[in-house]
Amino acid sequence: MAGITAFGAYIPPTRLPLAHLAGRPVKEGGPEKAVAWNDEDSVTMAVTAATDCLSGMDRACVDGVLFASTTHAFREKQAAALIARALDLRGDVRTADYSGSLRAGLSALRGALDAVSGSDASHILVIASDCRMAAPGSALEANFGDAAVAFLVGRDDPIATLEDSHAVSEEIVDVWRSEGDPFVHSWEERFVVQEGYLPQMASVVQGTLEKTSSKLDDYARVALYAPDARSHSALARQLGASAETLQDPLFRKVGNCGVAFAPLLLASALEEASANDRILAAGYGDGAEAMTFRKVSEISSRGKRLGVRGHLSRRRTVASYDRYLKARSLTPQEWNPGADPGLSATVHFRERDEDLGLKGQRCLACDKLQFPCQRVCENCFEKDRFDRVRLSDRQGRIVTYTFDYFFPNPDPPTIVTVTDIDGARVHLQLVDCSPEDTRIGLPVEFVFRRIHEGGGRPNYYWKGRPADPGGSA
Amino acid sequence: MSDETRGIRDKVSVIGVGCCAFGENWNQSPSDMIVDAAYEAYADAGIENPQQEIQAVFTGSLYTTKGPHECSDALKLFHRPVTMVSNYCATGTDAFRCGVMSVAAGLYDTVLVVGYDKPKDRGVSGPSVMMDGVRDLPKTPAGWFSLCAATYFEKYGAGRDDLAQIAIKNHHNGTLAPKSFLKREISLEDYKKARIISWPFGLYDCAAQTDGAAAAVITRADRARDVRDDPVLVKAVSIQSGPNPQKDPGNDFLSWKPTAWAAEEAYAQAGVDDAAQQIGVAQVHDCFSLTELLSYEDLGFCEKGSAKEHIANGTFELGGALPVNTDGGLKTFGHPTGATGVRMIYENVLQLQGRAGKRQVPGVEGRLALSHNIGGHPTACGIAILGRE
Numbered sequence: 001m002a003g004i005t006a007f008g009a010y011i012p013p014t015r016l017p018l019a020h021l022a023g024r025p026v027k028e029g030g031p032e033k034a035v036a037w038n039d040e041d042s043v044t045m046a047v048t049a050a051t052d053c054l055s056g057m058d059r060a061c062v063d064g065v066l067f068a069s070t071t072h073a074f075r076e077k078q079a080a081a082l083i084a085r086a087l088d089l090r091g092d093v094r095t096a097d098y099s100g101s102l103r104a105g106l107s108a109l110r111g112a113l114d115a116v117s118g119s120d121a122s123h124i125l126v127i128a129s130d131c132r133m134a135a136p137g138s139a140l141e142a143n144f145g146d147a148a149v150a151f152l153v154g155r156d157d158p159i160a161t162l163e164d165s166h167a168v169s170e171e172i173v174d175v176w177r178s179e180g181d182p183f184v185h186s187w188e189e190r191f192v193v194q195e196g197y198l199p200q201m202a203s204v205v206q207g208t209l210e211k212t213s214s215k216l217d218d219y220a221r222v223a224l225y226a227p228d229a230r231s232h233s234a235l236a237r238q239l240g241a242s243a244e245t246l247q248d249p250l251f252r253k254v255g256n257c258g259v260a261f262a263p264l265l266l267a268s269a270l271e272e273a274s275a276n277d278r279i280l281a282a283g284y285g286d287g288a289e290a291m292t293f294r295k296v297s298e299i300s301s302r303g304k305r306l307g308v309r310g311h312l313s314r315r316r317t318v319a320s321y322d323r324y325l326k327a328r329s330l331t332p333q334e335w336n337p338g339a340d341p342g343l344s345a346t347v348h349f350r351e352r353d354e355d356l357g358l359k360g361q362r363c364l365a366c367d368k369l370q371f372p373c374q375r376v377c378e379n380c381f382e383k384d385r386f387d388r389v390r391l392s393d394r395q396g397r398i399v400t401y402t403f404d405y406f407f408p409n410p411d412p413p414t415i416v417t418v419t420d421i422d423g424a425r426v427h428l429q430l431v432d433c434s435p436e437d438t439r440i441g442l443p444v445e446f447v448f449r450r451i452h453e454g455g456g457r458p459n460y461y462w463k464g465r466p467a468d469p470g471g472s473a
Numbered sequence: 474m475s476d477e478t479r480g481i482r483d484k485v486s487v488i489g490v491g492c493c494a495f496g497e498n499w500n501q502s503p504s505d506m507i508v509d510a511a512y513e514a515y516a517d518a519g520i521e522n523p524q525q526e527i528q529a530v531f532t533g534s535l536y537t538t539k540g541p542h543e544c545s546d547a548l549k550l551f552h553r554p555v556t557m558v559s560n561y562c563a564t565g566t567d568a569f570r571c572g573v574m575s576v577a578a579g580l581y582d583t584v585l586v587v588g589y590d591k592p593k594d595r596g597v598s599g600p601s602v603m604m605d606g607v608r609d610l611p612k613t614p615a616g617w618f619s620l621c622a623a624t625y626f627e628k629y630g631a632g633r634d635d636l637a638q639i640a641i642k643n644h645h646n647g648t649l650a651p652k653s654f655l656k657r658e659i660s661l662e663d664y665k666k667a668r669i670i671s672w673p674f675g676l677y678d679c680a681a682q683t684d685g686a687a688a689a690v691i692t693r694a695d696r697a698r699d700v701r702d703d704p705v706l707v708k709a710v711s712i713q714s715g716p717n718p719q720k721d722p723g724n725d726f727l728s729w730k731p732t733a734w735a736a737e738e739a740y741a742q743a744g745v746d747d748a749a750q751q752i753g754v755a756q757v758h759d760c761f762s763l764t765e766l767l768s769y770e771d772l773g774f775c776e777k778g779s780a781k782e783h784i785a786n787g788t789f790e791l792g793g794a795l796p797v798n799t800d801g802g803l804k805t806f807g808h809p810t811g812a813t814g815v816r817m818i819y820e821n822v823l824q825l826q827g828r829a830g831k832r833q834v835p836g837v838e839g840r841l842a843l844s845h846n847i848g849g850h851p852t853a854c855g856i857a858i859l860g861r862e
Contacts, residue, residue: 347606355607371720372608378716400726402619403672407611413672416616418719418726427609427719435672440623451607461607 002117003158006299007267008052010045010129010148011254011311012036013432018142018252020321031252033145035318036131038327038410039431039449041458042069043079045148046129047086047448051393053125053150054087056303062089062152063121068098068108068128068259070177073458083127086448086460088357088390094121098259102175102225102285104128105149105263110291112153113162123154130258135183136330143228144184145255149263149308160270160279160293166208169287172196175227186227193231197284201225201235204288208280212292216241219292220277223247223265225284227256247272253312268308270295304468314468316432319411326410342455353388358446358462360424361386371424391446395467396421396428398442403435419444419464432465443467482742484577486697486704487689487859489518490819495685495807496654503537503591504547506686510812511548511587518690519700520583523550527690528581530555533568533588534811536595544587562758562848563712564588565687565814566855570710572691582693588815589686609719615671615679617850618761620718622673624726625767629778633673636762637664638784640677640804643759646791647801649832650820654683654807678762683807687815689822703826708841709742709858711735717850729764731854732771732847739856740773743841748773749795752858753840754824756817758847759802768845769797772856791832799824799832810848814855817844821859 015032019025036045046067054062065087067080080095098104098111105128112124129148134140174192177184186192201224209215216222222245226232229251236246247265257264262283269279273295282290299305306314318324325331353359353373360371365382369389376383396419403413415430415438430438431449444464451461491513493506501509511523520526532544532555541557544550560567565588572586626632640659647653659677667676697704715731718724736748745751757772759765769780774795775788783789789797800806800820803813821842823829838861847854 343607351606351608368722370722378720379722399724400620400622400624402616402622403669404611404613404616405669406613406615406671413669414611416611416620416671418620418724423722425720425722425724429610440627451610459607461610 001158001161002113002153002155003161003296004151004270004293005123005154005156005158006053006057006152007270007307008049008055008150008305009264009267009308009311010049010052011308012040012045012146013314013316014318015315016318016324020318020324021142026317032317033142033255034147035324035327036146038329039451039463040131041073041450042071042129042131042148043073043082044448044450044460045131045146046079046083046127046150049129049148049150050083050087050125050127052306053152055305059087059089061123062093062125064094064112064115064124065089066096066098066108066112066124066126068104068126069130070099070102070104070259071131072097072099082356085352085356088359088392102258103262103283103287103289104285105259106281106283106289106291109151109153109263110165110289116153116155122156123152126151126153128260128263130260132184132258133182133328136325138183140184140186143251143256145257147254147257147260147264149260149267151263157297159297159299160295163278163292163294164208164212165289165291166204166211167287167289168200168204168207170196170200172286192227193234197227197231198235198238200288201282201284202238204290205239205280205282208290208292216280218278219245219280221245221247221269221273221279223262223269223279223281224249225262225265225282264308271307271309306468323410340454342457343452343459348459355461357390358392359388360391360421362389369422369424371421371426391421391424391426392462394421396426396444396446396464398430398438398440398444398464399425400440401430401438417464429463430465431463437466481573481577481710482708482744483706484694485573485691485707486694487707487818487822488692488697488700488704489514489516489520489690490688490822491517492652492687492816492819493685494652495683495809495816497593498684499593501684503543503589503686506591506684507544507547507587507589510589510686510688511585514585514688514690520690523548526583527553527585528583529553529575530585530587531558531568531572531575532556532586533558533560533564534590535559535561535564536590536592536810550585560712560848560853560855562760562810562813563846563853563855564811565816566710566844566846566857567712567814569689569815569818569857570712570855573707573710576691576693582696584691586689586691586815587686588812590809590811591684592682592809593684613671615674615761617719618764619671619674621726621729621767622763625763626673628727629781631766631781635781635784636673636678636766637661639759639762639765640664642790643798643802643804646799646832647805649830650800650806651830653801653805654681655801655805674761674763680760680803680808681805683809685807685809685812685816687812687819689815689818703861705822705825705859706862707857708860709739709856711738711742712853712855713738714853715851717852719850728767728771728777729847729851729854731851732768732845735854735856736772739858743858745841745858749775751841752795752843753837754799754821754834754842755795755797756799756802756820756844757797758845759798759804760808764847765797765802768847772843772845791834796834799829799834814844814846814857817846818857818859825859825861
């Protein structure tokens with residue numbers, strides 16, 4: 001039976017205390033939102049969430065990648081193909097982007113469930129990720145947060161099976177972003193809620209309950225998208241949902257993470273639900289979409305998985321609003337970073353395995369692991385006899401480091417290391433770590449990040465971050 | 474030592490050297506600087522008709538896009554071989570080596586070597602972030618050369634206070650060299666107050682990138698006495714390439730391999746078995762203070778790990794047992810990449826001939842003078858050893 005066989009999440013560890021927005025002193029434990037830092041975007045968050053989801057699994061099982069987001073650097077050029085390369089998936093994986101609406105995340109999940117039911121794919125990876133920009137000082141700014149969530153959908157050994165789904169469509173100009181505009185806009189709040197959000201969400205939930213001949217009380221977890229905390233309460237009241245079944249919408253912790261929002265709450269619900277619990281998830285945008293699941297088991301595969309809960313506890317606080325603005329490129333710069341011609345497309349193409357997939361090679365003659373891939377072995381001088389080896393899901397160890405104050409960075413210094421990965425030496429930046437905590441021998445894991453922007457195009461590569469000492473959440 | 478490795482020793486002489494004033498030469502083109510350096514070297518070598526007497530030119534530059542023609546056009550040296558050499562910061566030494574080999578091989582009697590660069594036309598202070606790939610970002614030389622710091626400091630207990638003494642020494646020596654860029658003493662307090670570029674390097678740990686050109690005229694050793702009474706002989710010239718240390722498995726980040734390898738080759742050529750005793754003066758590549766510190770050890774001037782004691786004792790200061798960077802080095806004389814190796818040869822020739830003025834090392838005539846460049850990640854090293862007959 002089609003269902004969700006694994007899931008993972010990514011919430012950027014960087015949190016902006018909402019007090020910074022109001023110019024008030026920051027209090028420990030006060031409201032905050034998760035923000036993608038300057039080297040993160042919807043694609044990097046998607047890769048990290050998918051890595052969390054696929055932890056401990058053989059990635060060769062993945063037949064398809066559906067990427068849902070309203071924020072991706074290219075109008076024309078697919079993100080799912082880039083993500084598939086970064087994850088080192090099979091060459092014959094089918095890929096598609098879902099975009100345009102805030103409910104694209106649930107739409108992609110529904111599409112994947114349909115595809116595996118149709119039996120021409122056994123496992124499809126669905127990733128919802130968003131990094132929406134609110135204009136500084138706007139009402140939306142405090143509500144928006146950034147996050148990503150990934151589901152592996154398949155027929156065998158699901159942890160939750162799909163029961164039913166329902167969708168409604170509506171034309172309404174309530175929340176939008178047009179071509180070339182970096183910022184999301186919203187019409188007057190009462191109009192958005194009274195004519196858009198509340199009636200559409202009530203309609204889709206009601207329709208789902210009728211289809212499944214169930215009552216809202218039959219669901220142990222009810223995960224509802226909402227533009228903000230007040231609308232969430234208003235919808236819960238209107239539906240008559242009990243407080244204990246309502247999935248915490250994570251306002252004041254993560255924020256409204258757009259396309260990823262309803263899927264993130266679904267992942268949260270899957271973490272918290274017990275076996276046999278039923279879960280209802282509903283998303284909004286140009287209409288609404290709802291799905292109901294029954295949790296049947298816990299994830300059986302080994303491997304460490306942080307999920308939503310684990311990522312919520314990994315956090316660091318932004319020191320000032322100014323730092324946040326710099327990290328989001330919201331302050332004027334003397335030099336336009338996009339003015340240069342950027343990385344050669346042919347270089348990018350030739351080096352996609354190494355740079356996007358962090359793949360090195362193992363010499364078939366002397367067995368030494370090395371990076372990058374090269375024709376002649378640096379150890380035994382064998383020529384052209386290598387296996388390609390993925391390094392991104394291994395652990396490394398810092399050999400040496402420096403703190404670079406010269407390289408553009410909203411939060412200097414840039415920590416630069418030489419990292420040993422099972423004998424291969426790789427020059428890598430280190431993130432999510434302070435200079436004080438940087439030391440020779442520090443174990444690191446690897447995250448996909450932006451490393452540079454040129455010619456209006458982002459360039460991606462891998463960076464190290466301190467390995468999670470706990471191992472699993 | 475085999476005859477092969479000794480092959481170059483005493484076959485070629487330097488009979489003239491020249492160097493333009495290094496600095497931010499806003500009003501000088503590369504050609505202007507090349508002419509300053511070459512004509513000073515001509516005069517020093519007694520060459521009155523270079524178009525007749527210079528049979529070949531070896532020139533080196535890292536930043537030019539014009540190839541060897543820039544030099545041949547500046548000097549109007551046509552209808553003869555003019556070759557350009559590029560080898561990161563070892564470019565100048567490598568151009569010199571090519572010239573020396575061509576004379577030693579008997580191809581030419583008199584050859585001109587010119588190293589130069591004009592980085593200040595590029596509109597940035599220090600090298601810009603190069604964008605030919607994502608893998609090595611941030612691609613700053615300070616970041617590359619600082620990678621030995623954490624490891625070396627942890628193992629041998631050295632630190633920024635030791636680096637500071639190198640910067641202070643080179644700032645002092647620069648005040649004594651008429652053609653140096655920076656002529657300003659600095660204090661330990663200045664050093665400590667300066668902003669950090671790439672830890673542990675602050676502003677004063679980093680060489681001054683400048684414009685400049687330097688030149689040398691070389692000839693067969695058996696002809697040199699016809700030109701002057703005090704010719705300087707080439708005792709050794711070596712170039713070694715090494716792996717990129719950032720991806721070199723097993724690299725200990727306590728030394729730079731190419732320096733040790735080039736020293737081994739050069740010492741075999743020159744017959745040096747006790748560098749600290751036989752070498753009387755040295756120009757060492759101080760692109761960053763730590764590069765100079767590591768070179769003391771990698772060149773065999775002192776034991777590995779003992780540099781900080783020698784720094785404290787003043788071994789490498791003017792007046793010390795083995796003065797290093799007598800003209801201020803890259804730090805204050807300036808670092809026009811392609812010129813630097815030839816500028817060091819200029820300084821060593823002046824020292825060996827007793828022409829170095831206030832910075833003259835006494836009693837150096839009977840000893841050897843070493844110059845050393847290391848460049849790239851670093852991945853290339855060049856060493857030249859000169860001496861009197």
